[in-house]
Amino acid sequence: MSINGGYTGKILRIDLSKKSSTVEPLNMLEARRFIGGRGLAAKLLFDELPSGAEPIGPENKLIFATGPVTGTLVPGSSRYVIVTKSPETKLFLDSYAGGNFPAEIKYAGYDLIIIEGNAEKPTYIWIDDNHVELRDATHLWGKTTFETETSLKKELRNDTVRVASIGPAGENLSNLAIVRNDYWHRCGRGGVGAVMGSKKLKAMAIHGSQGVRVADPQALMNYVLTNVEEKITKGAMAIVATGLMKYGTLSGIPAMNATNILATRNFQKGQFEGAHEIDLDVIRSILNVRDTACMCCSIACCKFGKVKSGQYAEAKSGSIQQETHSMIGSNLGVDSEEFIVKVSALCDDLGLDTIGTGAVISFAMECYERGFLSQKDLGGIDLRFGNQHAVIELVIMIAYRRGIGDLFAQGIKLASEKIGQGSEEFAMHAKGLAYPAYRPGVSSPGFALAYAVADRGACHRRARPFVAEQTLAPFVTEGRAKLYKALYDERIPWHCALCCDLATCVLGLNFKDAASIFSAVVGWEFTEEDMQTLADRVASLIRVYNLREGATRADDTLAPRSFQRETNGPAAGKVFTKEMLNSMLDEYYALRGWNREGIPTTETLDKLDLVDVSKQLKKYDKLGMIK
Amino acid sequence: MKKKLFIDKSICTGCRYCEAVCSLVHSHNHQVQPRRARIFIHQDLINGIFTPIVCKQCTKAPCVEACNFGAILIDPLLGIHTIDPQKCTGCMACLEACPFGAMFFDSEQNVAIMCDLCKGDPKCVKFCRALPHIGYSALDYMTVDEWLRRRVRLALAKE
Numbered sequence: 001m002s003i004n005g006g007y008t009g010k011i012l013r014i015d016l017s018k019k020s021s022t023v024e025p026l027n028m029l030e031a032r033r034f035i036g037g038r039g040l041a042a043k044l045l046f047d048e049l050p051s052g053a054e055p056i057g058p059e060n061k062l063i064f065a066t067g068p069v070t071g072t073l074v075p076g077s078s079r080y081v082i083v084t085k086s087p088e089t090k091l092f093l094d095s096y097a098g099g100n101f102p103a104e105i106k107y108a109g110y111d112l113i114i115i116e117g118n119a120e121k122p123t124y125i126w127i128d129d130n131h132v133e134l135r136d137a138t139h140l141w142g143k144t145t146f147e148t149e150t151s152l153k154k155e156l157r158n159d160t161v162r163v164a165s166i167g168p169a170g171e172n173l174s175n176l177a178i179v180r181n182d183y184w185h186r187c188g189r190g191g192v193g194a195v196m197g198s199k200k201l202k203a204m205a206i207h208g209s210q211g212v213r214v215a216d217p218q219a220l221m222n223y224v225l226t227n228v229e230e231k232i233t234k235g236a237m238a239i240v241a242t243g244l245m246k247y248g249t250l251s252g253i254p255a256m257n258a259t260n261i262l263a264t265r266n267f268q269k270g271q272f273e274g275a276h277e278i279d280l281d282v283i284r285s286i287l288n289v290r291d292t293a294c295m296c297c298s299i300a301c302c303k304f305g306k307v308k309s310g311q312y313a314e315a316k317s318g319s320i321q322q323e324t325h326s327m328i329g330s331n332l333g334v335d336s337e338e339f340i341v342k343v344s345a346l347c348d349d350l351g352l353d354t355i356g357t358g359a360v361i362s363f364a365m366e367c368y369e370r371g372f373l374s375q376k377d378l379g380g381i382d383l384r385f386g387n388q389h390a391v392i393e394l395v396i397m398i399a400y401r402r403g404i405g406d407l408f409a410q411g412i413k414l415a416s417e418k419i420g421q422g423s424e425e426f427a428m429h430a431k432g433l434a435y436p437a438y439r440p441g442v443s444s445p446g447f448a449l450a451y452a453v454a455d456r457g458a459c460h461r462r463a464r465p466f467v468a469e470q471t472l473a474p475f476v477t478e479g480r481a482k483l484y485k486a487l488y489d490e491r492i493p494w495h496c497a498l499c500c501d502l503a504t505c506v507l508g509l510n511f512k513d514a515a516s517i518f519s520a521v522v523g524w525e526f527t528e529e530d531m532q533t534l535a536d537r538v539a540s541l542i543r544v545y546n547l548r549e550g551a552t553r554a555d556d557t558l559a560p561r562s563f564q565r566e567t568n569g570p571a572a573g574k575v576f577t578k579e580m581l582n583s584m585l586d587e588y589y590a591l592r593g594w595n596r597e598g599i600p601t602t603e604t605l606d607k608l609d610l611v612d613v614s615k616q617l618k619k620y621d622k623l624g625m626i627k
Numbered sequence: 628m629k630k631k632l633f634i635d636k637s638i639c640t641g642c643r644y645c646e647a648v649c650s651l652v653h654s655h656n657h658q659v660q661p662r663r664a665r666i667f668i669h670q671d672l673i674n675g676i677f678t679p680i681v682c683k684q685c686t687k688a689p690c691v692e693a694c695n696f697g698a699i700l701i702d703p704l705l706g707i708h709t710i711d712p713q714k715c716t717g718c719m720a721c722l723e724a725c726p727f728g729a730m731f732f733d734s735e736q737n738v739a740i741m742c743d744l745c746k747g748d749p750k751c752v753k754f755c756r757a758l759p760h761i762g763y764s765a766l767d768y769m770t771v772d773e774w775l776r777r778r779v780r781l782a783l784a785k786e
Contacts, residue, residue, distance in 0.1 A: 005657065072659050073647055073754070100643070100670075107660060150673075160670075183672045209734060211658025217651050225753060232756075246760040290675045291758055293642035298756035300640040304675030318675055 001028040004523025005215030006068025007036070012110045012132065014125060016199055017058055017117030021132040026111050032524070033609060036067030036111060037498035038094050039538040041083035044114065045092070046545050046613070051625060055087035055191075056173060056198040058118040064105060064164075064204070065113075067498035068522050071106035071212040073224055075507060076500025078103040078295035086190035087198075088175040088356075088411045089432040089457045091546045093190040096461070098294030098302075098500055099182030101162040107208025119200040124165075126156065128207045137202035141171060144349035145180040152205050165203035166193045167351020169399045173197050174409035176356040176398065180348060184302060184318030185294070188353040190433055190456055191411070215523025223516060228507055232298070237508040240467060241299065244506055245291070247280040248303040249322035252466065254278060256326075259470070260443040260569030263331040263435065265385050266362035267428045267561060270439040271569050274335025283337055292318060299503050305341055312342040320344065323460070326437030327358025332365065333385030343391060350399035359434030360408045360415060361394055363427055372421045379403040425560045431551070433457025441562045442576035443569060444469060446480045449584045452556045453484075455542045461501060463487035475571055477580045481587035489535035493518070496538065537608040539592060540600040544617050552627045553598045556585055599626065629706040631774045632742075632749065632766060634679050635781065638758075639765040641677035643668050645751035652750050653740070663733050665742040666751055679766065681751075682708055682729045682742035690741070693724030698739075705747060712738045744768070 003009050007026060014021045034040040041063040053059040063083040070077055080102035086093035105113065108127050115125075122137040140148050148165040164181035170193030177193025178186040187193075214220050232241050243251030253275060256262040260270035283289070287305030294302065306316040320341065328343045329335060347354045361383075367373040368383040375382060379397070381390045397405025407415050412434045416427030428435045430451045435458045440448035446465030451458040463484050472479045491501040493514040509517075511531035518526045558581065565575040589596065593604030605614035620626050646661035646668060653665065666681040684706045691699045691708075698714035699721060701707070715738040722730040722739060733740045742749075755766040769777070 073644070073651065103661075107662075209660065209662050211650070211654065211656070211660035211663070211735075213656065213658050214651060215657070217657050221648070221651075221750075229756075242759045245758045291638070291640050291761075292675045292677070293640035295643045296647050297642050298644065298754075300642065300758060316674075318672065 001032060001524075003028070003213075005213040006072070006522040007031060008106060008109050008111050008210070008212070010110050011112045011114060012127070013114045013116065014132065014134070015117045016115065016119040016123060016134070016201065019134055031068075034538065035493065035496035035518070035534060037065050037070075038081050038083065038495040039492070039534065039541070040067075040496065041065040041081065041094070041112065042092065042538065042542050042545065044112075045083055045085070046541065046616075049085060051548050051620070053085055055085045055090060055195060058116075058199075060085050060195055060198075062115040062192070062195055062199070062201075063112060064115070065498065066102055066105050066111055067496055069497040069499045069517065071103035072214055072521050073220055073296055074499050074517055074521070075224065075228060075299065076294065076297045076503030077498075078297070079498050079500045080105060081495065081498060082179060082187050082192045084192060084195045085549070086433075086456065087173075087194050088191045088413070091431060091456065091549050091551055092542050093192065093456050094495070095179070095187035095189055095192045096495075096501075097179070097181055097185040097187045098297070099162075099185035100295045101164050101181035101185070101206065102498070103295050104162040104206045104208050106212045107210055108206050109208065109210045113204075115199065115201065118198065122200050122202050124152070124203040124205065125201065126205050129209055140202045142168060144168070145351050146183065146349045148203055149180075149183060152203060156205055156207075158207060161205050161207045163203055163205045166196050166201075167349060167399065169351040169409070170194055170197035171202075172399070172401045172409065174352070174398065174401065175411035175414070176353045176360065176409060177351050178353045180351060184304075184348070186348060186353070188355060189459070193351050214521055216520045219520040220517065223520060227513065228509070231508045235508040237506050241506045244301050245299055247284070248301045248320060249502075250280055250283065250303070250320065250325055252322055253325065254280070256438065256466070260566075260571055261439045261447065261466075263326050263437040263439050265333050266331060266366045266426060267435060267439050267559075268366075269568060270441075270443055272330035272335070275330055286337060287320070287341060289320070294500065297500065297503055299506060301502065307338045307341050310338055312338040315342040315345050317341050317344045317348070323437050324354040324358070327355050327362075328391075331358055331362045331437065332391055334388055334391070336388065339388050343395060346392065346395055350395065352395065352399055355436050356411060356434050357395060357398060359428060360398070360412045361391055363412050363416065363423070364394065364404075364408060366426055367419055367423055372419055372423050373404075377404055428559045428561060429458060430454070430558055431457035431555050433459065435559070436460045438464070438466065440558060442475050442566050442574045443571045445475070445477050445576065445580060445584065446472075446483060448558060448562060448576060448581060449480050449484050449588065452558050452581060453585065453588060455546055461491075463491065464505075475574050477584045481584050481591055485588060485591050488539070489532065492535035492538050493531045496534065533608060536592065537610060540594070540605060540608055541610060541613055543592075543594065543598065543600055544605075544613055547599060547617070547626050548620050550627065553585065553596075556598060557581065629704070629771050630744075630747070630768055631684060631706070631771055632681060632744070632752070632768055633774050633777055634681070635763070635765050636678045638761050639668065639677040639679055640758075641668055641670050641672075641675075644754040644756075645679065645766060648750045648754045652745060663731075663735065663740070665731055665740050667728075667731065680727065680729050683727055684708065689724040689726060690721035690730055693720040695720065699741075705744075707744050707747065708741055709743050710739055710741055712736065715739050
């Protein structure tokens with residue numbers, strides 16, 4: 001299969017232990033089967049990582065993956081994914097970010113960059129097209145991500161060099177560590193930064209001067225100008241898109257609050273008294289918000305804001321997002337915009353995930369208020385809900401693993417297991433990954449299913465059944481499994497191609513659009529059916545990966561608190577039961593062609609052109625690895 | 628009639644759609660590579676400020692004066708600048724001469740490149756989308772007369 005467009009056809013493999021790098025041809029049959037990005041990287045992880053590999057250490061790999069669409073003209077097409085084995089969940093992890101860095105990987109001439117082994121001392125990778133060099137990063141070790149990016153641009157004497165780096169949290173192997181690129185974009189969740197830190201890899205700097213070929217430029221340009229334009233202005237998602245363009249992802253907060261799913265005080269409630277007053281226009285004005293965008297995106301959901309005055313004056317963030325806003329705001333019982341910007345910037349600089357950090361701090365606050373942790377345990381911090389000063393201190397302690405910060409740096413699951421005393425009841429995670437800001441449960445059975453079955457743990461980016469669920473009967477499970485599958489499937493082609501799933505889903509780009517766009521870029525014929533098969537294929541492949549690593553149906557569950565009776569909001573008095581979850585799981589597994597234990601059947605895998613995976617699964621089963 | 632690119636840098640989101648599409652439409656082999664574009668978005672990522680840099684279509688153009696090889700031509704009627712790649716030696720004198728930094732260089736072909744307004748139908752303008760709450764886009768293309776009136780409106784709005 002020849003390359004007409006999209007792909008560069010090359011994989012860069014860097015071995016930090018051997019201090020060597022090689023360029024391999026992209027296997028085009030695999031590219032056809034998995035497109036690229038998440039799908040292709042998942043297959044590589046499945047093939048190359050031994051079962052039970054230790055996430056922190058030389059055995060694990062970091063796969064920086066782009067797809068055929070990355071670096072072209074498709075809206076949101078500057079996006080990459082880091083695929084690895086998560087130190088937090090010990091399962092499959094994919095973590096995405098936008099900015100300008102992703103397209104630069106393609107311009108440097110690579111579809112994927114695989115990083116293996118461990119460096120002996122702090123190292124950064126400098127890639128300038130064919131020139132690949134491992135450089136000493138001793139002088140950068142300990143620096144914040146912000147300082148690292150600025151230093152590298154100076155050192156390499158080019159401010160259009162694109163940089164992805166880790167901060168102190170990643171160096172200190174925190175499960176909450178992120179990889180940050182282009183100052184304001186982060187690969188969060190699951191501890192990608194810790195994997196990078198364990199490899200002693202401080203940063204990657206890229207400069208690319210090669211082109212990405214588009215097979216049919218006229219078709220692609222016409223598609224973006226006519227079909228996409230029409231969807232933005234007249235499509236079913238037009239209202240959502242308009243909100244997103246003006247307020248960024250914060251646009252969802254008022255509706256989340258109204259429907260009782262806004263994370264509040266460690267998910268004790270779904271409505272925050274401070275949120276009733278949220279006026280998004282006021283936020284725009286007090287933070288002097290500027291609309292900024294990732295490369296080739298006409299949504300511009302990244303809102304740049306700066307605090308004008310007060311104790312947090314000068315704090316700024318180039319990406320004020322809903323998840324951060326809720327996890328650092330309502331979930332910690334704080335309703336100060338200025339504080340949210342301050343903590344968001346602090347977390348970014350230290351290389352901490354704002355979702356995970358917000359979650360673990362809210363958990364700590366509840367432990368403190370219930371008396372499971374004393375002020376002495378916390379090193380003298382009065383960690384009440386709403387105490388802004390305490391939050392800032394704890395964030396720093398977590399990044400540098402000082403005092404109790406060492407415990408919380410491991411993430412919410414391990415922290416709750418060590419604290420014990422029944423704190424597991426309100427440790428809000430699924431498979432070890434903290435809940436993001438949508439509160440699952442009887443108010444949103446759709447999110448409950450989404451968090452429970454997501455391969456990387458509680459996740460809002462597989463599917464966000466937020467708007468669509470409003471059309472179904474409330475507080476019951478009917479229709480959720482089908483809805484979740486449809487929403488998730490719609491995103492998978494974009495996870496593989498690689499293009500921002502938020503942009504494409506807000507633009508309402510469906511399988512038909514995906515097939516047309518992929519055909520125009522790559523030059524192969526794709527159909528709507530191909531997209532459906534791709535979605536099913538990737539979902540089943542990753543399921544098998546997780547089963548191999550020890551996951552079972554029992555892991556597809558939620559934190560105990562999510563099964564408690566609702567005390568307020570529209571769903572007051574109602575309860576989300578284990579039976580409700582089980583019925584949704586049964587239904588979802590059946591839709592996927594998985595058996596009752598959530599194991600993809602041989603027929604399903606074979607039908608999805610995953611015969612090789614199916615053979616491996618049988619082998620694992622014989623060895624007793626599938627529980 | 629002479630038409631001009633109108634730029635409102637205060638609302639540029641830094642999305643670089645203009646760079647990407649410019650490089651694609653001028654590419655002889657269907658490639659996207661922003662470094663071969665004839666427009667450049669200067670990114671101040673730390674402050675979220677973006678400045679489009681593109682040919683200002685000078686009438687008495689420093690680039691034309693600097694070129695010893697007569698490679699840069701100006702269409703007097705439409706005000707469109709073009710570089711003849713056959714005549715361009717790649718000396719970069721025009722890049723040095725342009726006070727706006729709006730001349731670029733194609734390091735694949737080794738010739739200077741500059742905005743040719745896509746022969747009067749600039750694609751960057753087509754791909755520069757107006758955010759609904761702003762109402763207009765950062766890049767636009769219009770007659771000089773209309774351009775002047777918009778400049779006045781913009782200046783008055785800032786007062």
